[in-house]
């Protein structure tokens with residue numbers, strides 16, 4: 001039986017945690033989901049990434065008729081309805097929002113910004129970013145329908161408009177979802193201190209007085225966290241580039257290397273534009289820059305066995321040993337084999353993996369650099385609105401109802417303009 005004229009929101013996962021947000025909005029015979037990543041819990045040391053393993057360990061939720069039916073998985077939830085219209089939306093390319101896209105039923109359409117689709121295909125070129133589908137080749141990425149800013153998608157009686165926002169993954173987007181009785185807004189991950197802050201502000205204007213604002217609260221997750229001495233105060237992406245430039249200028253005769261998070265394509269672009277040495281990128285990153293911004297950058301293959309990437313200009317390729325021997329000409333992206341770097345060199349870790357001490361690999365990585373007497377400098381700039389900016393975003397939108405998610409402490413985000421709900425994992429709210 002089809003229920004009439006009621007919108008529901010179900011928080012399948014990603015509520016009192018960071019990552020793995022899967023929220024469902026349903027109206028009559030249609031429903032949509034956002035996003036489709038997994039929770040990141042490396043300390044669990046799971047034996048595999050099989051769907052049933054992920055569900056059993058609560059890294060992904062129970063979902064009925066959403067996962068690829070060829071995967072072995074038994075639904076154990078309590079959804080009884082079946083739907084005529086289903087679609088999935090991705091807000092951005094970060095793994096906690098995208099990692100299980102290949103587990104989505106191939107018959108269900110997936111929508112995201114065209115940039116995000118391009119970034120995911122590029123990051124998964126070697127098949128080690130997304131969880132692979134057991135039915136496809138290793139580097140397969142399921143079909144994604146790439147949207148432009150403000151495109152509107154209709155799913156049954158639900159319409160969804162996509163808005164670009166500023167985040168440290170290029171192509172990040174928010175959604176404004178309209179059902180016949182309710183407007184629901186999903187922020188995705190966003191901030192006000194990057195190159196595209198204007199996009200976030202424009203989105204806030206469009207979402208003003210929304211009925212329900214589902215909002216990320218990553219930065220209020222760690223009220224007890226102390227300032228990390230190794231991390232200089234960095235207030236914006238521009239500030240980060242300025243600090244990086246200072247370090248490069250202060251070290252004229254020294255091997256200088258760096259790494260960052262590939263989805264932050266804009267940061268790489270600004271490094272290429274602003275650093276006063278010849279910037280050299282690892283080939284896969286160079287290909288991503290070429291694809292997204294049509295910019296050619298000198299590059300090298302970290303893996304000499306990798307087949308040449310046709311997109312890249314072969315005349316810009318540099319031999320890896322040239323970079324390893326250099327002390328004054330290049331500022332190059334190093335992605336592995338840090339033990340090959342020169343003793344006495346300096347490496348800038350700019351939100352690269354391992355991301356931080358919550359990952360057991362982080363300390364191992366620091367120890368390796370220390371053992372080789374390579375100076376480690378962390379230059380980080382968060383992809384998430386700082387607490388004051390979260391309040392500012394709420395104040396710009398003035399939602400009737402606020403639902404903070406994607407945070408360890410959602411209760412710290414208040415709504416002076418209306419109601420607030422703190423849902424539990426699996427909770428369904430009826431409008």
Ligand SMILES: [Zn+2]
Nearest residue numbers: 094169189383
């Ligand atoms: Zn993110």
